[in-house]
Amino acid sequence: MKKTILLIGILCSIHINAQESISLSLEQAIDYALKNSYASINATRDIDAAKLKKWETTTMGLPQISATIDYQNWIKQQVSLIPAEFFGGNAGEFAEVSFGTKHNMNATATLNQLIFDGSYLVGLQSAKTYLKISENAKEKTDLSIREAVINAYGNVLLSEESINIIEKNIATLQKNLDETLQIYKNGLAEEESVEQLQITLASIKSQLSKTKNLKNIAYKMLNITLGTDINTPIILTDNLNKLAEENLDLGLLSSDLSIENHIDFKIAKNNERANELLVKLEQSKALPSLSSFINFGYAGYGENFDFTKKEQKWFDSSLLGVSLNIPIFSSLARSSRTQQAKIELDKAKTNLTETAQKLKLQLESAKTEYNFSIEEFETSKQNLALAERIEKKQQIKFFEGLSTSFELSEAQRQLYTMQQNYLQNMLQLIANKAALDNALNTPINN
Numbered sequence: 001m002k003k004t005i006l007l008i009g010i011l012c013s014i015h016i017n018a019q020e021s022i023s024l025s026l027e028q029a030i031d032y033a034l035k036n037s038y039a040s041i042n043a044t045r046d047i048d049a050a051k052l053k054k055w056e057t058t059t060m061g062l063p064q065i066s067a068t069i070d071y072q073n074w075i076k077q078q079v080s081l082i083p084a085e086f087f088g089g090n091a092g093e094f095a096e097v098s099f100g101t102k103h104n105m106n107a108t109a110t111l112n113q114l115i116f117d118g119s120y121l122v123g124l125q126s127a128k129t130y131l132k133i134s135e136n137a138k139e140k141t142d143l144s145i146r147e148a149v150i151n152a153y154g155n156v157l158l159s160e161e162s163i164n165i166i167e168k169n170i171a172t173l174q175k176n177l178d179e180t181l182q183i184y185k186n187g188l189a190e191e192e193s194v195e196q197l198q199i200t201l202a203s204i205k206s207q208l209s210k211t212k213n214l215k216n217i218a219y220k221m222l223n224i225t226l227g228t229d230i231n232t233p234i235i236l237t238d239n240l241n242k243l244a245e246e247n248l249d250l251g252l253l254s255s256d257l258s259i260e261n262h263i264d265f266k267i268a269k270n271n272e273r274a275n276e277l278l279v280k281l282e283q284s285k286a287l288p289s290l291s292s293f294i295n296f297g298y299a300g301y302g303e304n305f306d307f308t309k310k311e312q313k314w315f316d317s318s319l320l321g322v323s324l325n326i327p328i329f330s331s332l333a334r335s336s337r338t339q340q341a342k343i344e345l346d347k348a349k350t351n352l353t354e355t356a357q358k359l360k361l362q363l364e365s366a367k368t369e370y371n372f373s374i375e376e377f378e379t380s381k382q383n384l385a386l387a388e389r390i391e392k393k394q395q396i397k398f399f400e401g402l403s404t405s406f407e408l409s410e411a412q413r414q415l416y417t418m419q420q421n422y423l424q425n426m427l428q429l430i431a432n433k434a435a436l437d438n439a440l441n442t443p444i445n446n
Contacts, residue, residue: 021233036227050134108297118284159215193405243425366439
């Protein structure tokens, strides 16, 4: 049993190690997600379905051919009563007569053609609009994927950078503790100094453990965003500081927005167009519709099932027909549906106006957040440099007996806070730049 468990463990380990890792820069991660993410794949499928729906609508106005084959076997033929006097019988009496043959077979082929139908013409226009809506949804999805990948990629880098910094802090703290412990053993330091450093070290080690767990979650979230298995190893080739510097672009703060070209405005505009077509559809139902058909058929009869024999006689027939359907009175039902459609159209127009205003507000808000994140990034960089100098001076003072362990711990905690602030502000700068790109509807360069 133990050998079996060991073998399973080895096989699982081999499987995990055999998984190929993916090495990605941020741009490569975005490109990868645009092709492989679950949302992108389904958005592409929606476009394919819309194209098929468009063709389905088109075929409604094209010739339709159908065929039927009917076979009838009278197990007991129907009896009709005929006055007996027709056959020389007595008046008032009836003769029992069965018409037709026991076996009947009919084969018919029919061609139907729609000549005019207002609903069909509106349907064609609606199918085109539906396709545009699907294409706009794909564009919107891609923009959302880009932002999601940037955030997920940044969170992984944040956790990696945090771990590196915390491990360096632990190494420094451990060195300080060892030196202080030695000084304490020599009677040149108080026990409180040792205990203070021990508390700080334990706290930082706990933070390291938590950050490592968060790193694993961050990697899995990135995998899901990319559309890969959550256990797929990923190697990130960019670093947080590089991305923060690359996302510093003050020129964006003066960028203008073309409302008509924004994807959200296009979606709202297409929704308005869809409601316009709905009004036209209801109005078109008051128009006559014209269709035609022609069919050809063969029929065979017999007392026995001889339809497969050459001797069987077949009787052909053909029929041409035209149908004109004229709506006359619907008790105002059509008028009611048309008025409802017009109300929905008015709502869509109002939503379009609201969307334009929201996009302007969204841009102003995104610019404000981005500008603030730039200021915070620069401030946190300066504060980090100051905190490093203060902590270094406190270390020198502490080991020279010029300051207390409490003062050193305070300087260290301040340094750790400034380190995390700096990392968070870099991440926030990158995230706010991505949000501003979406607000500006910055296109994705594939």
